[in-house]
Amino acid sequence: MTTTRKIVLDVLKPHKPNGVDFATALAQLSPDYHVRLSVVEMDAKTESVIVVLEGKNIAFDSVSELIKKMGASIHSIDEVEVHGSETI
């Protein structure tokens, strides 16, 4: 059994929801989630953001589903931190 402790995602999102609402929605997926979002590029209709998500065991599927539901798309998974069972 492994646990995903950290994921860094490159996300392309529309301007709405804004960064605060976007990060809040992700953080509300689980009480132990810690989300950091930084905007790296701004366009007329979209913005590229780097989302750093940390938690005890991140459920990537629900994170990815919520990101899609908010009208954004994951461009790449830039960094992942997974712990083996003995580290739990």
Added chain:
Amino acid sequence: MIREKDKQLLSHIYRGKKIARRYMVTNGFDGTLTMLGMMTGFYVSGTKELGVAINACLGAAVALFVSGFSSAYLSEKAERQEELRKLEQALLIDLEDSHYGDASRYLPLLIASVNGLSPLSLSLIIVAPLFLAHHGILLPWSPFLVAIAVALICIFLLGVYLGKISRQFWLWAGLRTVFIALILVATILMFDI
């Protein structure tokens, strides 16, 4: 407590509030003036058959509802689809299952309902004196005159509401819309045959 996911969708719907408000006033004004015109017409022509007048007004009210609902739905649906398509092109993804997709389905329905119900409800309020008189309730004046007075009050209130939105003096905003209604009444009286 509203979940964050639902809040996202609600924020999209909230964006439609201004459009719905505009439609409510525009079509409400439309419906009220139509009823005012009909009531003035019935009054100057000396119509005695209240049943005929009620049916004519109800027919017009339903027509205003159908016209308001369908025209707003079709135009809003087209606008939302276009907006969604442009955003899809920018993001290079399908947004049908996103909050944007949900909003493009629900917002036209919401706005169309406001656009349809606004003239219908105002028309029913204006026709109410005719109903009352038809069911034997005595009114101080002719039911058509009472209906005209109710229509003028509705128009005044719509003006006051517009004044509130634009932060103008409420009385002036209300009187301005009543003035438009009086021009309508005067025009109908001029064409009395």
